[in-house]
Amino acid sequence: MNKMNSENFLNLLNNDSSELVRKAKIKRKRIHGKQITFSRNIFVPVTHQCRNRCGYCSFVSDDPNTWVFPNKFGDLLLLAKNNNCKEVLLTLGEKPEEKYQTAKDILRKIGFNTTVEYINYLCEITLGHHLLPHSNLGVVSHTELQMLKQTNASLGLMLETNSTRLMNEGEAHYYSPGKDPCLRIETIENAGKLKIPFTTGILIGIGETWMERIESLQVIAELSKKYNHIQEVIIQNFNPQEKTPMSKYPPPTEENILFSIALARLILPEEVSIQIPPNLNKDRIITAINHGANDLGGISPITIDFINPNLIWQEELDLSKELHQSSFSLIERLPVYPQYEKYLNIRMRGIVEEFKDNEKISTSKD
Ligand code: SF4
Numbered sequence: 001m002n003k004m005n006s007e008n009f010l011n012l013l014n015n016d017s018s019e020l021v022r023k024a025k026i027k028r029k030r031i032h033g034k035q036i037t038f039s040r041n042i043f044v045p046v047t048h049q050c051r052n053r054c055g056y057c058s059f060v061s062d063d064p065n066t067w068v069f070p071n072k073f074g075d076l077l078l079l080a081k082n083n084n085c086k087e088v089l090l091t092l093g094e095k096p097e098e099k100y101q102t103a104k105d106i107l108r109k110i111g112f113n114t115t116v117e118y119i120n121y122l123c124e125i126t127l128g129h130h131l132l133p134h135s136n137l138g139v140v141s142h143t144e145l146q147m148l149k150q151t152n153a154s155l156g157l158m159l160e161t162n163s164t165r166l167m168n169e170g171e172a173h174y175y176s177p178g179k180d181p182c183l184r185i186e187t188i189e190n191a192g193k194l195k196i197p198f199t200t201g202i203l204i205g206i207g208e209t210w211m212e213r214i215e216s217l218q219v220i221a222e223l224s225k226k227y228n229h230i231q232e233v234i235i236q237n238f239n240p241q242e243k244t245p246m247s248k249y250p251p252p253t254e255e256n257i258l259f260s261i262a263l264a265r266l267i268l269p270e271e272v273s274i275q276i277p278p279n280l281n282k283d284r285i286i287t288a289i290n291h292g293a294n295d296l297g298g299i300s301p302i303t304i305d306f307i308n309p310n311l312i313w314q315e316e317l318d319l320s321k322e323l324h325q326s327s328f329s330l331i332e333r334l335p336v337y338p339q340y341e342k343y344l345n346i347r348m349r350g351i352v353e354e355f356k357d358n359e360k361i362s363t364s365k366d
Contacts, residue, residue, distance in 0.1 A: 006214045009267065013210060013259055024262035024292035031270045032294035036323055037333040038278075040316070041087035041134075041298040042080035044068060045306045046119060049103050050093020052138075052176035056206060056249070058241035059307050060093055064102035069110065073122055077129045083301050086355055087134055087153070087335040088126045090119055091306065094138025094178040116144045123151035130351050134199070134298075134335040139183045142190045149196050153336040153348055154231065156199035157191075159184050161208050162216040172206040172246065185219060192227025197340035201234030201275070204260045205252030213260060217267040224269050231337040232273035232295055235261050237280050239308050254284065258291045265292025271339065278319060279311040285319070286326045296330075332359075 004012075012020050046068050048061035068076075080088060096103035097115055112118040116137055123133040132153035139157070140148065148155060162181045166173045173179035191198045202216045217233075224230040237257045240247050252260075264274050273295040276288045285296075299313050314322075320330040334352060336344060341352055 004266075006211060006218060009214045009263060010211055013263065017259060020259065020266065021262050021291055024265040025290050027265050027270055028274070028289070028292045028294055032273075034328050035331045036289060036294055036296060036328050037273070037331050038296040038316070038319075039087045039134075039298045039333055039335050040083075040085050041089045041300050041335070042076060042083075042085045043089045043091065043298065043300050043303040043306055044073065044076055044122075046090055046092040046122065047096055047103070047115070048093055049096035049100050050138075051095045051099040052093070052173075052178045054176050054179065055172040055174070055245040056203075056238055056241065058244050058309070059091075062100070064100065064106060067106055070122070070125065073125065077126060077131060079302055080131055081129060085300070085302070086132055086332075087298060088123075088131050089298050089300075089335075090122060090133060090135040090137075092119070092137060114144075116140055116148070120147050120151050123148070127151060127347060127351065130354060132335050132348065132351055132355075139178045139187050142194070145187070145190050145194050145196060149194055150345060152196070153334065153344060153352075154197035154199060154340070155191060157184060157187050158201045158203060158234065158236070159188065159216055159220060160201075160203040161206065161212060162219045163208050163212040165212070166207055181216075181219075185223070188220075188223050188230075189227070192223055192229045195227075195229060195343040197231050197336045197343055198229045199232050199234065199275075200230060201232075201236055202260070202264075203236050203238060204256060205238035205250075206246070214263060214267070217264050221268050224272055229340070229343070230268075230272055231340055232275045232297075233264055233268055234275045234277070234297065235264050235293070236277060239280055239311065241308075241310065257281070258284070258287060261288055261291040261293050273337070277305070277308075279305055279308060279313045282311075282314070285322060286328075289326075289328065295333075298335075 048066040050060045126133045134154050136156040237252050274293045275295040275297045276293045278296045281288050323330050
């Protein structure tokens with residue numbers, strides 16, 4: 001199956017989709033069995049300012065008052081501790097200081113030149129609270145990655161798509177220089193060279209073709225095989241948001257979502273987790289699992305999904321019951337998967353061990 005090229009996958013999809021789904025289900029079951037994982041986290045949007053303007057984004061804002069400062073951040077960490085979260089998910093717009101003088105001024109005032117430096121500082125504070133940071137900063141340089149490796153249990157950057165066509169006028173990424181696939185692949189590749197546990201994914205339904213979707217997954221698969229650092233791949237479905245240029249754009253169909261999950265399972269190496277955000281898949285979680293998914297990503301007991309604020313996360317207990325009814329178990333994992341703990345420095349490995357000593361966390365090495 002791994003030897004198949006993009007045409008073969010497209011033919012399988014078009015001519016024998018039931019075989020595609022059958023193979024994906026078997027592959028998931030062989031590697032991940034009945035365990036469906038998630039990470040209990042707190043979601044901290046550090047700033048909504050961003051140099052890009054993606055057509056579907058409701059997260060982005062010009063407002064400089066959206067910055068989270070260290071005092072407030074410290075309060076959020078205490079809240080996370082009190083709610084038994086292990087992961088602190090730091091999400092923000094990409095390089096806002098390149099676009100906004102206000103962002104530059106804010107950073108200078110608190111003693112930093114770049115947003116990445118500031119995030120690194122917040123990650124230091126997070127580790128000081130014995131919690132594990134996972135940051136999504138957009139495109140970052142090799143030097144910045146070297147710094148972030150010391151303070152992050154894992155990093156995330158969605159490839160979203162390998163299609164440069166979506167940067168053309170009228171397409172989703174026309175106003176987003178940071179969504180150039182070459183830049184994103186470079187960041188993911190540099191993270192691989194530096195052995196940083198990594199999360200990436202594709203965004204489906206933003207105007208890409210099936211062939212572009214397949215090729216995006218193949219690019220991720222190649223990076224994963226070359227560097228062995230991609231621990232999970234998110235299949236994220238576009239969710240139209242009010243007051244965005246794509247608010248009237250149709251969301252992807254059920255078939256589009258489920259077949260993308262199945263293709264991801266077949267194209268990616270078997271140890272890579274296929275993640276689906278449960279709030280974006282409320283009525284099809286079991287079906288998505290039966291198409292190849294095995295992970296539900298970060299679920300927060302205290303904060304909302306700031307990327308899709310109209311879709312509330314389900315309660316852990318409800319998800320657990322739903323899975324149990326179909327003979328699956330919901331198992332907590334950390335933002336670093338067990339097989340990548342060896343990439344972490346001693347300090348972070350110590351925190352991982354503390355969590356494992358204290359309670360049941362997924363420790364499967366498979
Ligand atoms: S999706 Fe991300 S990169 Fe695009 S505008 Fe929103 S915050 Fe910026």
